[in-house]
Amino acid sequence: MPSVTPAPHRFVVTVDDPGGLIQDLSLFERTRRFLDAEGVPASFMVVPRGDGGWQLDRQPEWLEALHSAERDGHDCQLHGLDHANCEFGPIPDLIRTLDGTDAEAGFRSDSEQFGHMWRPEAYYEKLQTAMAIFERAFERRPLVFRTGALSQTPELYDVMADAGMRYASNLITDPRGWAYIVERYDDPGDWDPAVPPGPHRLTDQIINLPIISEYAWYLTEAKIPRHLALAIDDLERVFAAGGVFVLVCHVQCVGAEDGLSRKLLHQLLQVARQDFGVEFGTLAALVQGIERGDVSLFTP
Numbered sequence: 001m002p003s004v005t006p007a008p009h010r011f012v013v014t015v016d017d018p019g020g021l022i023q024d025l026s027l028f029e030r031t032r033r034f035l036d037a038e039g040v041p042a043s044f045m046v047v048p049r050g051d052g053g054w055q056l057d058r059q060p061e062w063l064e065a066l067h068s069a070e071r072d073g074h075d076c077q078l079h080g081l082d083h084a085n086c087e088f089g090p091i092p093d094l095i096r097t098l099d100g101t102d103a104e105a106g107f108r109s110d111s112e113q114f115g116h117m118w119r120p121e122a123y124y125e126k127l128q129t130a131m132a133i134f135e136r137a138f139e140r141r142p143l144v145f146r147t148g149a150l151s152q153t154p155e156l157y158d159v160m161a162d163a164g165m166r167y168a169s170n171l172i173t174d175p176r177g178w179a180y181i182v183e184r185y186d187d188p189g190d191w192d193p194a195v196p197p198g199p200h201r202l203t204d205q206i207i208n209l210p211i212i213s214e215y216a217w218y219l220t221e222a223k224i225p226r227h228l229a230l231a232i233d234d235l236e237r238v239f240a241a242g243g244v245f246v247l248v249c250h251v252q253c254v255g256a257e258d259g260l261s262r263k264l265l266h267q268l269l270q271v272a273r274q275d276f277g278v279e280f281g282t283l284a285a286l287v288q289g290i291e292r293g294d295v296s297l298f299t300p
């Protein structure tokens with residue numbers, strides 16, 4: 001009988017916002033030291049440009065830090081251009097309402113300010129600019145694109161294809177992570193039925209690597225047990241469905257001095273290792289798995 005090796009449970013840590021949005025290198029360094037101590041490779045979702053004329057390819061200390069991370073098994077992918085002003089479309093309600101903004105009023109105000117830029121030509125120009133900065137920084141193109149605050153309209157995916165990008169990581173499977181952030185524990189909703197817990201086609205040419213959820217955003221000691229329980233519940237469900245656990249966390253939280261995000265993540269990574277025998281890997285490795293046919297795509 002041919003022996004069949006079961007597919008590994010894949011766990012991908014993605015860390016958003018280093019670079020143009022969170023320019024404080026010490027937050028990145030502390031995040032990296034934490035991941036190295038855990039023995040977990042991560043994908044850093046790097047913002048190529050930001051306030052004060054900041055631009056990644058002109059920041060020698062950042063380039064050195066990111067190249068060093070890549071040499072040690074992490075990888076870097078592309079996160080927006082300026083990570084501002086709804087640059088690739090409106091941002092999802094669950095993110096817009098984090099600061100207490102009313103969803104409808106916020107959408108109206110964003111549309112009035114930025115709606116005239118929500119068109120393919122503007123997306124194309126911004127994506128090309130972002131990719132060119134990335135390419136100068138890393139001497140290669142990014143494989144995966146995630147927009148800042150997940151701003152998007154469907155046209156973005158045709159623009160990505162025109163620009164030669166094939167992978168997005170831009171939709172959320174379990175919005176409850178964000179309900180938990182605003183302490184809506186009683187009525188957090190459930191998984192988004194439109195977003196499967198693993199790679200799937202968004203269009204003929206674009207594959208989405210969905211984010212399962214965020215559990216470690218600005219925590220308090222009191223919040224940790226509930227957020228951790230949600231994460232473990234998701235781990236179980238994702239692997240039962242044959243999916244891939246793509247975690248999103250943020251450098252400003254994981255690298256924060258208070259250590260609370262690291263405390264939750266340490267426990268989550270330990271459960272993932274011990275109870276689920278996961279294989280940690282980067283987005284680049286996940287893309288490679290898809291292209292080799294080792295990771296199958298969800299079909300709607």
Ligand SMILES: [Zn+2]
Nearest residue numbers: 016017148149
């Ligand atoms: Zn971000």
